[in-house]
Amino acid sequence: MRVNNIPNVRTCIAPLTEDVTVETQDTFASWPKETHNTSATKADACTVDVLIVGGGPAGLEAAVQAAKQNAKVLLVDENQQLGGQLIKQTHKFFGSKQENAGTRGVTIAKELEETVQDHTGIELLLESTVIGFYEDTSSDYFTFAVSKRKGYESSIVKVQAKTVIFAVGAMENMLLFPGNDLPGVYGAGAVQTLMNVYGVKPGNHVLMVGAGNVGLIVSYQLLQAGILVDRVVEAAPIIGGYHVHAAKLRRCGVPIYTRHSIKEIIGSDHVEAAVVVRLDENWQEIPGSEKTIECDTVCLAVGLTPSTRLLSQMGVKMYTIAEAGGFVAIHDDYMQTSVPGVFVAGDNSGIEEASTAMIEGKIAGVAAAIQTGKTSTKQAKELLDIFASELASLRAGPFGEKPRIAKQKIQTFWRKNQ
Amino acid sequence: MKPYERTGVLSVNDLKIPSEKQLEKGVAITECVQEIPCNPCVDSCPVDAISMNDINAPPVVDYNKCIACGQCVGVCPGLAIFVVKKQNEKGLLTLPYEFLPVPKKDEVVETIDRDGEQIGEGVIKRVKKQGKTIVVTVELDAKDLMNARHIKVREKDE
Incomplete structure (x- = not known):
């Protein structure tokens, strides 16, 4: 991102100030003409x-x-x-x-x-x-x-x-599926930072992908923040995280679907729904098992x-x-x-x-x-x-x-x- | 594969069930069945009723030694320890509660089972703060003592 005409700024960790100009930067940055202090002549x-x-x-x-x-x-x-x-x-x-x-x-x-x-x-x-x-x-x-x-x-x-x-x-790892670049698709760790460090609500209705400890813990913390977690899907046949973390979610009414994964996201400029699908014993999608889930946020907790x-x-x-x-x-x-x-x-x-x-x-x-x-x-x-x-x-x-x-x-x- | 590894829900059969006499005295139930490297419950117990072969072994509660003080409830990082105590037709369940709003004494709440389903109602008898963890004691039907593991505070009409 370009901030106040300075290229290559990691906006996710840059402090926000008044009257700041933030622009997207999709290619290599051109050398800034002004304001950028690159001199550092005497390091x-x-x-x-x-x-x-x-x-x-x-x-x-x-x-x-x-x-x-x-x-x-x-x-x-x-x-x-x-x-x-x-x-x-x-x-x-x-x-x-x-x-x-x-x-x-x-x-x-x-x-x-x-x-x-x-x-x-x-x-x-x-x-x-x-x-x-x-x-x-x-x-x-x-x-x-x-x-x-x-x-x-x-x-x-x-x-x-x-x-x-x-x-x-x-x-954080990313998963490949259509729509994974839409706003509303986050790494679970990013969601945890938004909520617990910055006090920002990432969405209202979440699909969590991955039932390792990160997926389970972040789902629970989303609930604590008053956010609806629709379900957790996990491609493996068993829950990867600690049972005690899974139990906390289950008694709050959040279902965990093992042998399930995300197939695609529906939405034009943001997440409007997600399609989840059941997997067979060889981790292949079972045709006809697709289910569309309305949500505005998809969290990926699929490893690091x-x-x-x-x-x-x-x-x-x-x-x-x-x-x-x-x-x-x-x-x-x-x-x-x-x-x-x-x-x-x-x-x-x-x-x-x-x-x-x-x-x-x-x-x-x-x-x-x-x-x-x-x-x-x-x-x-x-x-x-x-x-x-x-x-x-x-x-x-x-x-x-x-x-x-x-x-x-x-x-x-x-x-x-x- | 055990069912809870797929569902995240324990059955009563996965647990060590206290006798009627131990239930009346009150005991801590550790719903921690996997080998995970964790032992603060052992250190928290004032009467050494909780033991562990090594840090990865699941905790074992000596129901005869346990004094149902609830120290372990607020300490357990997995929120997996509950104190149950039977009093005639009623039961007292002590559990950790990490949501807002914090229930108040005498408030009526929904009692929820391990599957997230409401199974009854309960009355809050005590709200204690242990560190930053809220530990709540709720009075419910004695028959629900081994099934209720969560409460839901009712939304109030303002």
């Missing part, structure tokens, strides 16, 4: 022990742990507020005491944010995006360009870091894909692992990738959930601090063992099977590459 620069990209659950925990081990940390996040997806999670977390079980995501975000802000070893750069990695053979440090926004304009900060932890999260572009640019070894949600960096037990000093944590190292992301963040934070030489290896190694066993216990059950397989495959590829 700001800073040098740190650990650069953390992404201030969600994994990045925040990584920052806290690295700083506790005496490392000088810079935490960069593109949003105005720290917390990543935690800030829209109004439901209580599962897990054990160590992972804040029973506490709502939004409260966990607040507590972590306070810890990070109080720690003198952590510097924050909000509304800023790491836009690229640059080769600098004259230095032992990794060099990154960070675009720092102010209003709709931006300047560049040069960051040099001994180590870097990528905790950038994931993107790790965000890994910066990792690709840095040349870390990556593989496509279905159970991890796509293309991911292989890493060792301490979350270090094939490029020494480059770490990953959270969803960008394989799709999972916030509790395990937080522990991966802790591991990466301590491991990165060890790498910088700022901490006693023995004491820090003990911490790593504790975190590793917490992680293993969270993944031990049947719902941990997919990430368990993903991490086993990552380990196998890692050993092959040694």
Whole structure:
């Protein structure tokens, strides 16, 4: 989108001001003729022990742990507020005491944010995006360009870091069907942000596609916001999310149809109805089973894909692992990738959930601090063992099977590459 | 495949049913049957009546130890714990309630089963705030104690 004549603005996270002009931009932007401050002739620069990209659950925990081990940390996040997806999670977390079980995501975000802000070893750069990695053979440090926004304009900060932890999260998956580009079709995560962060009602009558935990939780939160959820359709033969989340919806009168999917959307300039269809045992549509459902909103909760572009640019070894949600960096037990000093944590190292992301963040934070030489290896190694066993216990059950397989495959590829 | 994996609705047979005597004393029913990594209910219990082999195991309530205090009801992230207590022909059901408006004491509400169907009426006896979770106790027909799992506050004509 073009905002006040400035191209390539991500309007979904740009703050709104009075008299702002927002225009669509369907092609590459032409270079702006005026108002855009691209000069940045003298770039700001800073040098740190650990650069953390992404201030969600994994990045925040990584920052806290690295700083506790005496490392000088810079935490960069593109949003105005720290917390990543935690800030829209109004439901209580599962897990054990160590992972804040029973506490709502939004409260966990607040507590972590306070810890990070109080720690003198952590510097924050909000509304800023790491836009690229640059080769600098004259230095032992990794060099990154960070675009720092102010209003709709931006300047560049040069960051040099001994180590870097990528905790950038994931993107919501889209489904292919006629009408999927009509206004009213959302990712379930986007709907959660609109409702729970911005206080905006996304629609009045919702069809939810996908009965994993995201689909079930967002459906329930739509009900809490006073919005009608017509039904949940799920292509798989069983509900993928926790039964307890499904039970909450069912007792509120929302039906869940397994082996059902969306076929198409009816509407000319917005969603007016959706056609759902039953699937057979081979996941094929059963002709004649179509049903038209009046709705103004269709929510897609059909999985996530790790965000890994910066990792690709840095040349870390990556593989496509279905159970991890796509293309991911292989890493060792301490979350270090094939490029020494480059770490990953959270969803960008394989799709999972916030509790395990937080522990991966802790591991990466301590491991990165060890790498910088700022901490006693023995004491820090003990911490790593504790975190590793917490992680293993969270993944031990049947719902941990997919990430368990993903991490086993990552380990196998890692050993092959040694 | 168990039916609830497809429907999201448990049957009473999926649960450990308390004896008549335990029902009269009052017990917590954990409608949490899957192995999920979660254990705040165990920590919340003041009399160690809830146990778990490991963090992934479903909780087991010792109905003899349970004092029906309801601490676990407001703690459970899955909103899956209910306290039931039989009093002659009536029953008291304690459940978490996360909708607005919050019902008031003595208000008449609809009682709803696991399938979302109304099965009767109840009277609100207590409204408690546990953290940010509202925990409500509703008096209903004793026969509905093991079936009612939700309430619906009636819309008022303003």
